[in-house]
Amino acid sequence: MQELHDEKTGKAKKERTPMPEQPADVRRMNFNEVTLGYRKEDALTEASRCLSCKDPKCVEGCPVNVDIPGFIKLVCEEDFAGAIEKIKGTNALPAICGRVCPQETQCEALCVLGKKGQPVAIGRLERFCADYEHQKGVKVPEIPEPTGKTVAVVGSGPAGLTAAADLAKLGHKVTIFESLHKAGGVLSYGIPEFRLPKEIVRQEVEYIKQLGVEFRPNYIIGRIKTLDELCDEFDAVFLGTGAGLPSFMGIPGENFNGVYSANEFLTRVNLMKAYDPLYETRVRRGNHVVVVGGGNVAMDSARSALRLGADEVSIVYRRGEDEMPARREEIEHAKEEGIIFRLLTNPVRILGDEKFNVTAVECVKMELGEPDKSGRRSPVPVDGSEFTIPADVVVIAIGTSPNPIIFKGSEGLEQNNRGTVVADEETGATSKCGVFAGGDVVTGAATVISAMGAGKKAAKAIDEYLKEK
Amino acid sequence: MGKTTKQLAKLSEGESLEDFVGPLGTPADIRKLGTVILVGGGVGVAPIYPQAKAYTKAGNRVISIIGARNKDLLILEDEMGKASTELYIATDDGSKGHHGFVTDIMKRILDSGEKVSRVVIIGPPIMMKVGAGVAFPYDVEILVSLNSIMVDGTGMCGGCRVTVDGKTKFTCVDGPEFDARKVDFVELMNRLAMYRGEETKAVEKYEEECRCGLH
Ligand SMILES: Cc1cc2nc3c(=O)[nH]c(=O)nc-3n(C[C@H](O)[C@H](O)[C@H](O)COP(=O)(O)OP(=O)(O)OC[C@H]3O[C@@H](n4cnc5c(N)ncnc54)[C@H](O)[C@@H]3O)c2cc1C
Numbered sequence: 001m002q003e004l005h006d007e008k009t010g011k012a013k014k015e016r017t018p019m020p021e022q023p024a025d026v027r028r029m030n031f032n033e034v035t036l037g038y039r040k041e042d043a044l045t046e047a048s049r050c051l052s053c054k055d056p057k058c059v060e061g062c063p064v065n066v067d068i069p070g071f072i073k074l075v076c077e078e079d080f081a082g083a084i085e086k087i088k089g090t091n092a093l094p095a096i097c098g099r100v101c102p103q104e105t106q107c108e109a110l111c112v113l114g115k116k117g118q119p120v121a122i123g124r125l126e127r128f129c130a131d132y133e134h135q136k137g138v139k140v141p142e143i144p145e146p147t148g149k150t151v152a153v154v155g156s157g158p159a160g161l162t163a164a165a166d167l168a169k170l171g172h173k174v175t176i177f178e179s180l181h182k183a184g185g186v187l188s189y190g191i192p193e194f195r196l197p198k199e200i201v202r203q204e205v206e207y208i209k210q211l212g213v214e215f216r217p218n219y220i221i222g223r224i225k226t227l228d229e230l231c232d233e234f235d236a237v238f239l240g241t242g243a244g245l246p247s248f249m250g251i252p253g254e255n256f257n258g259v260y261s262a263n264e265f266l267t268r269v270n271l272m273k274a275y276d277p278l279y280e281t282r283v284r285r286g287n288h289v290v291v292v293g294g295g296n297v298a299m300d301s302a303r304s305a306l307r308l309g310a311d312e313v314s315i316v317y318r319r320g321e322d323e324m325p326a327r328r329e330e331i332e333h334a335k336e337e338g339i340i341f342r343l344l345t346n347p348v349r350i351l352g353d354e355k356f357n358v359t360a361v362e363c364v365k366m367e368l369g370e371p372d373k374s375g376r377r378s379p380v381p382v383d384g385s386e387f388t389i390p391a392d393v394v395v396i397a398i399g400t401s402p403n404p405i406i407f408k409g410s411e412g413l414e415q416n417n418r419g420t421v422v423a424d425e426e427t428g429a430t431s432k433c434g435v436f437a438g439g440d441v442v443t444g445a446a447t448v449i450s451a452m453g454a455g456k457k458a459a460k461a462i463d464e465y466l467k468e469k
Numbered sequence: 470m471g472k473t474t475k476q477l478a479k480l481s482e483g484e485s486l487e488d489f490v491g492p493l494g495t496p497a498d499i500r501k502l503g504t505v506i507l508v509g510g511g512v513g514v515a516p517i518y519p520q521a522k523a524y525t526k527a528g529n530r531v532i533s534i535i536g537a538r539n540k541d542l543l544i545l546e547d548e549m550g551k552a553s554t555e556l557y558i559a560t561d562d563g564s565k566g567h568h569g570f571v572t573d574i575m576k577r578i579l580d581s582g583e584k585v586s587r588v589v590i591i592g593p594p595i596m597m598k599v600g601a602g603v604a605f606p607y608d609v610e611i612l613v614s615l616n617s618i619m620v621d622g623t624g625m626c627g628g629c630r631v632t633v634d635g636k637t638k639f640t641c642v643d644g645p646e647f648d649a650r651k652v653d654f655v656e657l658m659n660r661l662a663m664y665r666g667e668e669t670k671a672v673e674k675y676e677e678e679c680r681c682g683l684h
């Protein structure tokens with residue numbers, strides 16, 4: 001294997017090793033994972049492409065600065081246990097990040113090989129190492145002597161889980177409060193099974209429980225207990241409550257039956273298992289589904305609708321494909337599966353029948369106008385270009401903002417006008433003493449890895465705060 | 470009555486649910502107002518009961534009106550009697566109390582000229598709609614407690630949205646109580662019917678399984 005990718009056969013080195021995946025016509029009918037992961041040979045071939053650069057650019061592109069050439073070198077040496085240990089030194093959730101990180105805009109975007117050919121498939125290698133470890137069984141590190149300090153973590157998404165794990169490893173007693181019945185945040189309720197199997201999320205949560213973290217599900221802070229009460233009961237609080245409040249478009253007809261927020265649609269599919277005939281918690285199965293938006297959430301909604309059995313699923317997005325914020329891989333996968341992309345198109349009205357069921361979406365064509373102050377060309381409607389798309393299910397995936405419920409009944413937590421919590425970028429410290437925050441609740445909807453990074457930084461700062469306290 | 474309600478009814482003492490969450494929503498604004506009419510229909514009597522206790526405790530004169538299709542379906546009669554200053558009963562078939570609707574009694578009281586500060590109506594949406602319509606012309610605050618279909622109960626899905634005063638509200642966090650004069654009841658009832666087919670099927674399947682001794 002290795003010889004094929006010798007310096008002299010430079011050609012083979014240009015192309016990255018493909019990852020086995022379910023064929024598009026098969027996978028569009030099921031909820032099983034689309035990509036199957038590298039086999040050992042694939043991983044060795046791909047790892048051998050890495051040049052082990054002295055000044056590795058990829059590491060700079062990684063929001064938590066994983067030692068990429070370091071772990072890839074260990075993969076080459078077939079020391080997979082060593083490789084995963086290296087990754088886990090900085091990234092607590094590699095099985096998840098390897099699957100859902102937008103590598104093409106992060107580490108892989110900066111890989112030197114990308115200048116002339118394709119960058120090293122860093123994400124796929126990361127996933128390979130993590131899956132290898134899961135197969136072998138994960139070692140739980142020794143937990144140090146308890147410090148006697150207590151920390152409340154609110155929210156069990158990637159930010160909360162990471163903060164909890166790091167704090168537990170430092171000997172603090174951590175309790176996670178989660179409003180839903182399952183841990184994982186968006187990883188559990190949002191990202192579908194076919195992209196991130198829930199078994200992987202469950203294993204990560206299990207690992208964190210083994211570190212001694214207590215998990216309190218069905219516990220809404222701001223309602224069952226206020227933030228102020230948590231501050232009294234715990235030595236410090238970390239808020240990782242995400243950005244879970246769905247935005248609607250505010251156009252007529254949005255409340256017709258069959259119009260869902262992406263949050264509701266995906267929660268019904270993922271958390272409530274509406275795709276599984278054994279469950280009675282339903283979602284409407286549309287024949288003609290229209291999804292509004294251009295991010296990962298829109299792709300996930302569209303691809304879920306297809307798998308539920310829709311005849312036709314289209315994505316309506318008001319800008320062009322290049323502007324779509326979704327991961328490249330998801331866009332490609334969606335296209336292969338037959339999702340129709342209606343770009344430069346914007347819904348203006350949703351139509352329904354006398355039984356209050358949605359029947360169509362009226363849209364208008366858009367064109368890119370003059371560049372605005374930021375240099376971005378914003379779309380403007382083309383007069384008289386209205387047309388309708390028949391639809392019996394419409395999913396609105398145009399964004400989310402932090403859920404304000406957390407603020408209820410407590411004072412002193414500064415927010416900015418988008419509803420996000422104001423927190424120090426390096427420490428996560430908020431305006432409220434002893435309260436730290438990170439992840440989507442601070443940045444607005446972002447990425448798994450940035451939420452994790454914030455959880456990590458905050459855990460470090462909380463540890464220092466507790467030492468001084 | 471849905472499948473889960475039937476399942477709940479089968480639980481015996483000491484059994485538990487895997488997950489349970491609450492309290493949710495915005496607490497009812499209960500204070501001393503003077504005279505308050507509480508109207509409860511069907512199982513809506515259950516949520517009216519703690520309100521009766523609370524309004525009484527706050528020093529109000531509490532006139533409660535409870536109703537059901539027939540006397541066998543009437544619940545919490547004794548408890549409501551104790552919790553209220555006055556209690557009226559209505560049944561659709563006349564098997565107990567007034568033969569007719571709870572709203573008939575409410576109208577009679579409003580017509581009597583007694584100064585009433587607030588009417589709270591809880592029951593099936595059609596009853597709340599009718600009740601709100603009857604009370605509409607009077608100089609009285611009218612509150613209804615809505616029960617739209619919910620998923621999470623925290624404001625995360627928007628499935629529970631209702632139109633109040635032309636604006637979209639989330640029943641689970643902004644409600645459940647709203648100013649009845651401003652609620653779009655037609656939309657509410659239509660949205661509540663969204664899964665009716667599936668709901669009926671689930672009940673039928675469950676009852677069939679019960680008959681076969683599976684539960
Ligand atoms: C459908 C979808 C697909 C995505 N795909 C990708 C992707 O491919 N790659 C990527 O990098 N990112 C993706 N993202 C974004 C990514 O998932 C988020 O940025 C990330 O999960 C944010 O993490 P978090 O920990 O800040 O918050 P969340 O994951 O949102 O977790 C917050 C948790 O807090 C809980 N909570 C909220 N309020 C309270 C309260 N008051 N009391 C108690 N608990 C509370 C919530 O129930 C939730 O479990 C996607 C998002 C969605 C919705």
Ligand code: SF4
Nearest residue numbers: 050051053058069111
């Ligand atoms: S930049 Fe690319 S080639 Fe260089 S170390 Fe990173 S992954 Fe390997």
Ligand code: FES
Nearest residue numbers: 622624626627641
């Ligand atoms: S039930 Fe989900 S927002 Fe109200």
